[in-house]
Structures are given as structure tokens and as C-alpha cells.
Amino acid sequence: MTLASPIDLIARREGRGDLPAVPAFNVIGLEHVEAFVDAADTLQVPLILQVSQNATRFRGGIRPFAAAIVQLASAASVPIAVQLDHADDVALVREAADAGVTSVMFDASTLEFEANVEQTTMVAAEMQARGIWVEGELGEIGGKDGAHAFGVRTDPRQAAAFVERTGVDGLAVAVGSSHAMMTQEAVLDLELIAELRDAVPVPLVLHGASGVSDERVAEACRAGVRKVNFGTRFNGAFTAALRDALSEYDGVDPRVYLRRGREALAADARHILSLFA
Ligand code: G3H
Numbered sequence: 001m002t003l004a005s006p007i008d009l010i011a012r013r014e015g016r017g018d019l020p021a022v023p024a025f026n027v028i029g030l031e032h033v034e035a036f037v038d039a040a041d042t043l044q045v046p047l048i049l050q051v052s053q054n055a056t057r058f059r060g061g062i063r064p065f066a067a068a069i070v071q072l073a074s075a076a077s078v079p080i081a082v083q084l085d086h087a088d089d090v091a092l093v094r095e096a097a098d099a100g101v102t103s104v105m106f107d108a109s110t111l112e113f114e115a116n117v118e119q120t121t122m123v124a125a126e127m128q129a130r131g132i133w134v135e136g137e138l139g140e141i142g143g144k145d146g147a148h149a150f151g152v153r154t155d156p157r158q159a160a161a162f163v164e165r166t167g168v169d170g171l172a173v174a175v176g177s178s179h180a181m182m183t184q185e186a187v188l189d190l191e192l193i194a195e196l197r198d199a200v201p202v203p204l205v206l207h208g209a210s211g212v213s214d215e216r217v218a219e220a221c222r223a224g225v226r227k228v229n230f231g232t233r234f235n236g237a238f239t240a241a242l243r244d245a246l247s248e249y250d251g252v253d254p255r256v257y258l259r260r261g262r263e264a265l266a267a268d269a270r271h272i273l274s275l276f277a
């Protein structure tokens with residue numbers, strides 16, 4: 001099946017009163033990709049696979065890893081989109097486009113508003129001309145450096161101006177979640193999500209969903225979120241499974257423990273996808 005664009009997947013969910021949104025899972029290694037595609041196939045739920053700029057640095061570049069993701073995602077029996085996530089390196093964005101991703105998230109959220117607008121506008125125009133869906137971010141969601149920025153919020157009027165001026169296709173908003181949480185204690189501002197939905201004509205994206213409970217994810221989607229990003233919880237599941245496997249195995253075959261890690265990723269992915277089934 002050819003790769004999907006996030007907008008196709010979002011459109012398919014429109015009108016689904018239960019959960020009108022699409023899940024996006026961050027991948028770090030092949031085990032993640034294999035586990036998530038397998039879970040999507042099993043539950044027949046479309047999804048977005050994302051590789052962050054940080055993860056591409058770990059992999060030593062985007063091309064070989066993106067090629068593997070595109071290959072595995074294209075072999076799935078449900079539509080899957082492939083996105084470059086949290087990129088601020090324009091050269092990497094261009095390489096990702098060359099490598100076949102269907103969307104990019106350009107993250108200039110740490111910059112002042114005008115600088116964010118300027119850079120995001122340039123990236124959006126160039127990527128959209130190549131048929132790529134572009135997500136921008138306004139209101140730094142925080143937590144990527146370990147500190148949780150629960151207090152930051154995206155202003156709806158500024159968000160409307162940002163979307164109009166940049167022409168982005170989707171907008172990551174700060175509404176109470178924070179990256180890299182291992183407990184689901186984030187409290188989302190549902191009223192703000194509804195205000196942003198009314199003010200902004202493009203899909204809203206919730207980042208840091210590892211810190212959000214299933215019920216709150218569902219509430220956020222009903223209030224207006226259309227794409228939900230999950231990453232850190234998979235790190236927790238994978239690492240716990242490897243620790244567990246290694247505690248009872250003193251051999252040297254990596255397949256023994258990587259298989260357990262991959263199974264743990266798939267199990268957690270199935271749980272999340274079942275919410276979107
Ligand atoms: O962009 C990726 C997501 O926002 C993932 O956040 O790792 O806190 O789940 P998380």
C-alpha cells in the first residue's frame with residue numbers, strides 16, 4: 001500500500017465521535033518499526049510513524065533508516081504515514097523529503113514569534129510544493145531536556161495568526177502536556193483546546209501523550225485534537241522488557257532480548273491503537 005499523508009488519515013477519522021484523531025508513534029530502531037507496523041496490521045488501525053531529528057542523529061543520518069521505515073510501512077495492509085519529527089535543521093528536512101517521508105514537523109518553537117513565523121513559512125512553502133504535509137509548533141511544549149513545562153500555553157489569537165502567515169497544515173500546541181513523562185499525570189486544558197480548534201483552521205497536534213491518560217487523550221480528541229504523539233512510554237516498555245529478559249538470560253544472542261523488547265513495544269502499541277480502533 002502506498003504511504004499516506006497525515007491529512008488523509010485525519011480525514012478518515014473526521015466525524016468519529018469516539019476518537020476523531022490519528023495516533024503517531026516515534027520510532028528509534030527497527031524493532032519499533034516492526035512492532036508498530038505489526039500492531040497496525042493486527043488491529044487494522046492506520047497510524048503515523050515518526051522519526052525525530054534526535055533519532056536520526058542516533059542512527060547516523062536519515063536516509064538508511066527512512067528507507068527501512070518507508071519499506072516496512074508500505075508493506076502494511078493499512079495506510080501509514082511517515083514523518084520527520086521535531087526538526088529544526090532545514091538540510092535534514094530536505095533530506096527527509098528526498099528519503100520519502102510524507103510529512104515533516106518543523107519545530108522553531110524555541111524562537112521568538114517572528115523568527116518562528118519566518119523560518120516555518122519558508123519550510124512550509126518548500127515542502128508543500130513537494131506534496132509534503134507540514135506541522136509547525138507554537139508555544140514550546142517543553143520536556144525535551146528533561147524539565148516539564150506544564151505552564152506553557154499556546155494563545156489562540158497568536159495561533160490563528162501563525163497558521164495564516166506560515167501556511168502550515170497542522171499545528172502542535174501547548175495545552176498542558178509535556179514531553180518525556182513516565183507517569184500519566186498531565187492535566188490538559190480542554191477549554192483551551194476547544195478555543196484553539198475554533199480559532200485555527202488546521203488540525204491540532206497533541207505532543208507528549210506518554211504523560212496523558214487514555215481518558216484524557218480521548219477528551220482532548222473530542223475537544224479538537226486530531227493527531228496524538230506517543231514516544232516515551234515505548235522507551236519505558238522496551239527498556240523494562242530488555243532488563244527483564246537480561247535478568248534471566250546470560251547468553252549472548254541479542255535476538256533473545258530484542259525479541260522481548262519488540263513484543264513489549266507491539267503490546268503497548270496495540271493498547272494505544274485499540275483506543276483508536
Ligand atoms: O513528538 C513526539 C511526541 O511529542 C512524543 O512525546 O515522548 O512525551 O510521548 P512523548
Ligand code: ZN
Nearest residue numbers: 179207208229
Ligand atoms: Zn513532540
